[in-house]
Structure formats: structure tokens, C-alpha cells
Amino acid sequence: MNILRFIAAWAVPVFVSIVLSTGFLRKVKIYDAFIKGARQGLETSLTIAPILIAMFIAIGIIRQSGALSAMAGFLSIFRIRGLPPEIIGLALLRPFSGSGSLALLARILKSHGPDSFAGLLASILQGTTETTFYVLTVYFGAVKISETRHCLLVGLGADLAAFITAFYLCRLFFG
């Protein structure tokens, strides 16, 4: 665990050092390049902002209307052996909102304990896939493409595959 903490603490400074040194040694105008790149980064943020507004609104409406909890409640009728109902809510929310599912994970960890079956499974679910809708809308929105073909299905299919795998792995490893 301490090795991980060590790596996590030093990874970024080491990486920055490598990039700066490589640039400096190859006679790159590193300061100018940084400013230019940072400016592009700010422009990127500006480009993303309206896309996020549209997405946050859609996700917010779905969450606040209760449709998502109703869906989770409905799905938990199918009592899969050993699958706690809060996990279904997490699995439904994960492709929509990374921060929302993180908050839900925190709640599950606090109420069930981080080392319980529910806590472990929820932790795996949170870490396993990206927030599908966020990635899809931001990446395609930035190049102004609205015809995304099968990408949404692929993303959701991947999420489903990852979640099912996570459930059976959890059963296998943690019984």
C-alpha cells in the first residue's frame, strides 16, 4: 500500500521533470510552448462548457424526477442471488454521472462497510468503466459530430459486460 502511495505522490513531479527536461535539452522554447498549450487548454474548456451544460441538465432531470430510482427499484425485483439493490442504483448511475456514482459509492461504503460484499462490489463498479455519456458527448461534441452511429450502444454494452464480470469476480474472490 505504501508503494502505491509513494508512486501516486511522485508520479506527476517525475513526469513533469521528464517532459521539461526532454524539451529543454532539445532546445524547445518550453515556456512559450507551455503558454500556447495552456491557452489551447482554456479554449478546450470553453468549448466543452456548453456541452456539459446540456448534459448536466439532461442527467439532472432524469435523477431529480425519480425515474432512475424507479428503474433501480424495478430491476431489483429480479432478485439475483447475492446482488444488493443499492448496487443496481450505482450500476445504472455510473454511465451517466461519475461524481453522482462516487457519492453513491461513498454512501454504500459508509452504510455497508468498505469490506462487505456490497462495499467491495460497489468499489469495483466505480473504478471499472468511464462515464459513458460524458465521454461520448464531450468528445463528439468537440468536433461537432451528432451522428455517432453505434458508439452509444458500444459504450453501454461495455459497461454491462464490465459490471457482470465485476459481479462474478466479486463472488469468486470474496464469496
Add this chain to the structure above:
Amino acid sequence: MDQVWFFLIMAGISWAAFHGRADISGVFLTEAREAVLFIVSLAGGIAFWSGLMKIAEESGLAVFLGKIAEKPLSFLLPGIKTYPRALQAITLSLCANFLGIGNAATPLGIKAMQELQNANPDRNTASDAMCTYMALVMSGLTILPGTVLILRTETGSGFPGAVIFPTLLATMAGTAAALFLDKFFRSCGNRKKHRRLEAVPWKKPGRAVGL
């Protein structure tokens, strides 16, 4: 995206109306504000990583990494070799994803999409290469689930790292599924509409990439 967005919002409003939840009227402005606060909180980080990556690009580090990733990426994205800028952009963005640096992954991913868009014969539709690249990104490539580990430690776990290996396996399963589904849907589409976007030779960019 039009349909998805319309469906999400209308479904939410309809459901709320049916159940008499008038409190959703505040959601529009609240969420719009949250979105702006969110991007503002990220903007600094995004600017920092974009600046750093520009140095990496100009120093040739990106080309170096691109050469390493050329073989596996050529297998997944046929034709990418003829467009080295896209290759480098994709490689850098995948590295950022592996390391779990969200603030670097987003602008790098957007850059990769822009380079792919330059080679896209139909500018309004996602190209095959874009679909495969998105399959990789959406399925998640993070090796260490940092935030989850922190949360587990904070909530008093006896062994926070217990989830690392299963998460890795599940992520790999998700990525494998994504690539398989992508290949599957693409071949379905090809037979139906005879649209082989990847068969169109990659053209050199006619204009510079800008935001």
C-alpha cells in the same frame, strides 16, 4: 445525440409530471450552474496538462511514444499509420487514460478526435476509426482506481487495495466487449449501407487543426 438528449429530458419531465414532482423546475438552472462551476474547477488542471503536453509534442516525445504504439494501434485502427499526427494524439490520450489523469485525458482525447476528424471523409458522421477509438476510451483504461482507493481508506477499509486486481480484470473485460461490439456493429453497418469509411484513403489535412 439529438434523440438521446430529447429522450432523457422528456422522459424525466414526463415521469416527474406523472408523479407530481414539481421540484424539477429548478433543475435546469441549478444544473446549468453546476456545469459551469464544474468546468471552471477543471479549467486550471486542463490548462496545466495541455501546456505540458504541448512541450512534449514539440520536443518529439509524442513522436517517440507514437512509434512505440504504432503496431498495436495499427492493428485496431487500420490506416492510422498514414496519419502520424492522429497516431501521436491517440497514443498520448491513451497514456493519460492509463494513468488516470482526467484533466490530461480530456483535452488529449479531444485533440485525438480533431486529428481523426481531419481524416474523416464525412465530417458529420463518426468515422470507423473514431468509433474504435471511442470504444477504447469509453470502456475505461485506468489501471489504478485512485479515487476509489482513497475513499476506501477513508471509510476504514482493512484492505483498500483488495479491489485493484478485480477492477483491472473487469475493465479489461469491458474493453474487450467494447472492441468486439464495435467490430460487430461496423460489419453490420457495412453490409447494410455499404459505407466502408475505412476504405477511403486517409487524406492529408487540408487545413490546420484549430479549436
